Amino acid sequence: MKRFIKNDRAEERLRPINWASEISVLAQRYGERIAVSDRHGTLTYAELMSRATAIAQALAEHGIGPGQTVATIFRNDRNAVSAMLGVMMAGATEVPLNPALSHGDRQHCCAVARVETILSVAELSDANLGQLSNLILVDHIEPAQTRWTEDGHIEPEAPSRIVFTSGTTGKPKGAVHSHRGRWLANLLLRASLPHRPGANSRILLMTPFSHGTSLMTYAYLCSGASVELRDGVHPESVLPLLEQGVCDSMFAPPTVLAKIVDAAEGRRITTLRTIFCGTAVLKPTLYARAREVFGPIIRVTYGKSEIFNPICVMEPDETDDWYSRGSGDACVGWPAPGVEIAIHDVDGQPVTGSQTGEVMIRSLHLMAGYRTTQGFQPLRADGFHDTGDLGYVDEVGRLHLTGRIADVIKSGGYKISPEEIERELGPALGHSEVAVVGIPSEYWGEVVLAAIERPPDDWQERLSPVLAAMTGYKRPRLFITVEELPRNGIGKIVRSRIREFSLANYTFRDGPHPRLEPEAASSINTRIDLG
Template sequence: MPELLDWRTALHPDRVAVEVHGVARLTFADWSAGASAVAAALSRRGLRRGDCVGLYFGAQDWTGFAVAYAGVLRAGGVAVPLSGRLAAGQLGHALDHCAATTVLHGDHTPAPPVPSGLPVWTCAELLAEPATEPSRAGPTTADPGASVARRGDLAQILYTSGTTGRPKGVAASHANLTAGAPHHPHRLALAHSERFLHAFAIGTNAGQTMLLNALTAKAAALTLPRFTPARFARLVEAAGTGTVFVVPSIAVELLDSGALRGRDTSGVHLIGSTAAFLAPAVAARLAEAFPQATVVNYYTSTEAAPAQTTMIYDPSRRDAVGRPVGGQLMVADADGKPLPADTTGEVWLRAPFPRAYYRDEAANRATFRDGWVRMGDVGRIDADGYLYLTDRHQDVIKTGAFKVSTLEVEAALHEHPLVAQVAVVGVPHPVLGAAVAAAVVPRPQAGPDGLSLPVLRGFLADRLADHQLPARLLLLDELPRNEGGKVLKRQLTHLFEN
């Protein structure tokens, strides 16, 4: 990773790499110099090769995060990106689990509540430290230039979203992070754009992908100190914004807000959606709102990256999530043996230099096998190599003699004109074992009586089978989501029980 930054700096020293709109800009020259200064300061303070450093940063501090991240890696440490919105318990779990030796936080991000005795510094403190300042952590033999990590060394630990349990640390090497990185200036990604726009949180896999894009793309990364549909829409329309990355929840909020109404979106040529299943109805609305853009859905996970499938929106393959890019794809039986085309089974992805769970051998045995990663999804691959998801393995609803895909029910509900957001879960049923339940966020025009269970069941009657129709309905102002935009379905199940 440090070598990749050096390469871009030599090519484009004065080009903006990362920008937080209205807050700060970071050129490659400043990024490289800042990373070197942070690395030197950390080494003087006793950082050793392989030490974990927590990086606690909010969205307004993306440029500082980029500097701190590259500085930790340049010093041979392991970066642990952590959102500035984590609760104290979540933060404490991550820092304890990775045995962090110190924590850096953003200049605009309040000091984190860390365990007593754990050093906490701002990025600005390290950058301002004189090069001759003595070590505060005892003598060290680490020289910043000598401690630069090797390709096989651990580079980062990302903590998963925790939608199915306590977050696990996913460890990635330098080789994993830089797999597929360009080595020629004419092969930089997103060459059609001056900048790519996103609103992803630090500490998520999607956010880390944007940081890597800043290193490998011709376009600069542009983000907001705080997402609102109106602010995001203004930047969508701004000159030079040729690529926009979203998660499905942001896409729905942007489309439903009316913020794009009357705006010229013709400069956008690529819309990328990631982190969760993009319902076909939402993909169709994005294609309509951005008539000059190619709408692409990316399917991967924190564990499987950079392996992924990509799917250019195609009305003739509405439910497909694409074919593999940057790795291999397989649908297998319970024993991990590949299944024939159009046979439903467990979805696996394989990437070069695979990741692994940090300090969790039991979870590694359940998820990783010979470089393959069990995605936790059920799906099938058609004869043309396109993947179709049935559901998350744990989300499939077993009702009576049937198995119901929550993704299929959600996709059908998204077609209703008064449904803004939806999540489907299974709830206990005394006879069937489980029943289909839908949590819906109505659009404002729905009114107090616009949506009801009979109305939705009637709408779905010619779209779904009887056993797929929701038996219960919960209307909410918003769905509970994690930092990555994924719905926390466990919390919804508890709401239906109340």
């Protein structure tokens, strides 16, 4: 397991990673503290590590260790945590998959990642999991009575985790993270937390464990704190936890935050220290409503599957200062520890000043590259990752996001950012969410369409003065109203589904004055399924 690399100065040794040693220490140090609370009750550190050790032993008995790939498919509960730790202890490559994925998407991810074994539970085993690979049910494994004794030394540059992108712009790609990158990312994530978690800290996590929830879970466990895992957002059970002070922080991307704020409107909850908000842009209207309920405690972050810890951070006081200025711009703050940001133009050259371009990121804990149907694709030679996000860096070093390259609408010879239009329309619609897409047009190239989720009865009157004040080529020419916009497992709106739904349920009349005609009355005010 020893490896040497050469540099200009001397021969330098890369030390191996030993997850088993680090994880075992948690049981010794925090034994009877509560580690996990979930729908089943509570689990101490000692109990959690016994379960993780048993899973690692079961993997070893199946010949699974360094170099082998294991998919983990769990809801948000103790089994997900035990499986993650067990795979780490065994030194295998973990592929966390959201149980909400379709069978086809699971097949795609398992094929791309070359999954050999799946860890799951009996309640999910009827979802064709066994057809994908060897299946081990962790709830059939008895907790271990002894400590993990296998040699835990792992090649630091070997793959540790393959995290699949959300697939909003095409088939998901697997971001390959090394053991060294994962170890560094955990240290940096913990170092960048606004307060140090400890024995009396508990974070509420409701989003899928296969994404950011697993990262926050490990960071909190490494600090001797506990995690409250909830499988989805259910305000009727979440609000009592917050009001009673059971949790002192929570992770709530905008979609989750909106549901909780809707249910809590009119209340004042002062028990939380921090709300971590990321995965999508936090709009000013939602921030103002959340502030009324919780106070100025929201911490904005910008992250991606390609990097473990946040790319940028705005602490609560910085977030409150920004939103109090009334700007509709999507500021996500300063680069987090260990992260370098550059902005490149369409020719791949660095821009100057506050010009807009593609956001590029580089760090020691960035992924090694992607796995796709074409095989492994390493990072660029200079180590930068092109995010596909558009943005600029202001005069004080903060990153502002202006949209996605793939989402840019080209209409009448102009390039239009849908996010910019959404920010202009949003305040007039109150609690209703709006998403903007382009509809293919022979006359215009694309026509701007706005889809409004559960609009107020007078939405047209509300939007009229806003539309009149907008630049002409940015003004939406088409509108539809729906009960629910399509979102993926982490709450991001899937724009392609809006476009597909509109063309399937309406007849598009092209020309200088484009319009939509519904195919049937039932196509109005309906839910757009992800399929």
